[in-house]
Amino acid sequence: MIDNQSHLFDLPDDAVYLRCAASAPQLKSVYEAGRLGLAKKSRPWRIGARETFDDVERLRGLFAGLIGAEAGDVALAPSASYGLSVAAANLTLGEGRDVVVLERQFPSNVYPWRALARRDGGRVVTVARPADDDWTAAVLAAIGPSTAIVALPRCHWLDGAMLDLEAIGRRTRAVGAALVLDLSQSLGAVPFDVRDVRPDFLVAVAEKWLLGPYQLAFLYAAPSRQDGEPIEHTWIGRAESQDYARLVDYRDGYQPGARRFDVGERGNFISVPMAIRALRQVTDWRVDAIAATLTPLVDETAERAGTLGLTPVPAAARAPHMIGLRAGAALPPDLGDRLADRGIFVTVRDQVIRVAPHVYNGRDDLARLFAALTDLL
Ligand SMILES: Cc1ncc(COP(=O)(O)O)c(C=O)c1O
Numbered sequence: 433m434i435d436n437q438s439h440l441f442d443l444p445d446d447a448v449y450l451r452c453a454a455s456a457p458q459l460k461s462v463y464e465a466g467r468l469g470l471a472k473k474s475r476p477w478r479i480g481a482r483e484t485f486d487d488v489e490r491l492r493g494l495f496a497g498l499i500g501a502e503a504g505d506v507a508l509a510p511s512a513s514y515g516l517s518v519a520a521a522n523l524t525l526g527e528g529r530d531v532v533v534l535e536r537q538f539p540s541n542v543y544p545w546r547a548l549a550r551r552d553g554g555r556v557v558t559v560a561r562p563a564d565d566d567w568t569a570a571v572l573a574a575i576g577p578s579t580a581i582v583a584l585p586r587c588h589w590l591d592g593a594m595l596d597l598e599a600i601g602r603r604t605r606a607v608g609a610a611l612v613l614d615l616s617q618s619l620g621a622v623p624f625d626v627r628d629v630r631p632d633f634l635v636a637v638a639e640k641w642l643l644g645p646y647q648l649a650f651l652y653a654a655p656s657r658q659d660g661e662p663i664e665h666t667w668i669g670r671a672e673s674q675d676y677a678r679l680v681d682y683r684d685g686y687q688p689g690a691r692r693f694d695v696g697e698r699g700n701f702i703s704v705p706m707a708i709r710a711l712r713q714v715t716d717w718r719v720d721a722i723a724a725t726l727t728p729l730v731d732e733t734a735e736r737a738g739t740l741g742l743t744p745v746p747a748a749a750r751a752p753h754m755i756g757l758r759a760g761a762a763l764p765p766d767l768g769d770r771l772a773d774r775g776i777f778v779t780v781r782d783q784v785i786r787v788a789p790h791v792y793n794g795r796d797d798l799a800r801l802f803a804a805l806t807d808l809l
Pocket residue numbers: 453454510511512513514538540585589614616617637649
């Protein structure tokens with residue numbers, strides 16, 4: 433368990449922030465790294481090309497460390513949708529073949545597959561939300577001989593309902609399909625290892641559970657997928673791009689590993705040092721300890737929800753770090769705003785109240801949330 437860490441964040445004392453699934457508040461150390469990066473552009477001679485290359489490699493290594501991969505398996509992207517578009521550009525579907533997704537899955541992990549289905553003539557198959565929240569059983573039943581790609585999260589973004597990706601990975605491999613994961617809503621707060629799940633591609637944005645800056649995401653490509661085509665033709669992704677004297681000796685070859693998939697201008701001297709600082713903090717805390725710290729808050733949220741007639745995601749499907757509370761009757765349309773007026777920040781969407789705490793929250797925050805909900809519902 434990690435002691436309350438609110439002193440490391442720039443959050444006002446009276447704010448109850450339970451919206452990490454939307455966007456994490458900034459660590460003071462991450463803010464400081466960003467400020468130093470921003471100041472560099474006023475004195476461009478202080479931006480060292482070598483230092484930027486080294487920082488990018490350091491960042492790949494930190495992300496790789498969180499997922500049991502190697503630095504060279506990681507590319508830098510500006511968004512989850514960019515990383516998933518790289519995955520889609522390097523997979524084929526074909527007439528009569530399917531991509532499996534979840535009902536109401538986050539759109540970044542749906543649109544690239546709809547486009548691929550249009551291009552290749554396949555179909556996107558949507559697994560309906562099971563009444564008992566057992567997504568794993570429903571997904572396993574949907575994977576069959578016609579499945580070419582299984583594109584999933586670790587937990588549903590709307591309520592945190594979890595999927596067993598190890599079991600799904602085994603079934604995906606058994607039918608010869610590719611597994612593509614969007615872990616934007618879990619990496620950093622739920623332990624994960626590519627050696628257990630064996631995805632072909634995986635993405636995660638920096639700005640949520642990885643506590644990093646906006647407009648940065650990570651793309652993992654399995655070693656067997658590292659000979660693909662990037663979706664932009666950057667000079668920096670080409671072989672020996674560190675040799676500035678020979679940049680116009682145009683090369684057909686790429687940097688080794690997944691680096692070929694990097695976005696142009698990947699060496700952002702503001703966001704890269706911010707993300708390094710954030711991932712160091714997450715690594716120091718340890719993801720299993722973050723999960724263990726958040727689980728009692730999530731469980732208490734589930735217990736208290738019952739007293740207000742809200743239905744939490746059942747324990748068997750519950751994520752350690754966030755939870756959706758479903759309302760039987762219509763919620764007041766302005767519930768989110770009225771909570772925000774009291775300094776309490778949750779996400780209200782589709783008759784679900786999503787509560788997403790982090791190590792800056794405590795039980796007192798839940799007491800304030802439920803006192804306000806008792807008043808407003
Ligand atoms: C599951 C999931 N994936 C991705 C994103 C962000 O996607 P993008 O980086 O494409 O804007 C979000 C944001 O809410 C999300 O919940």
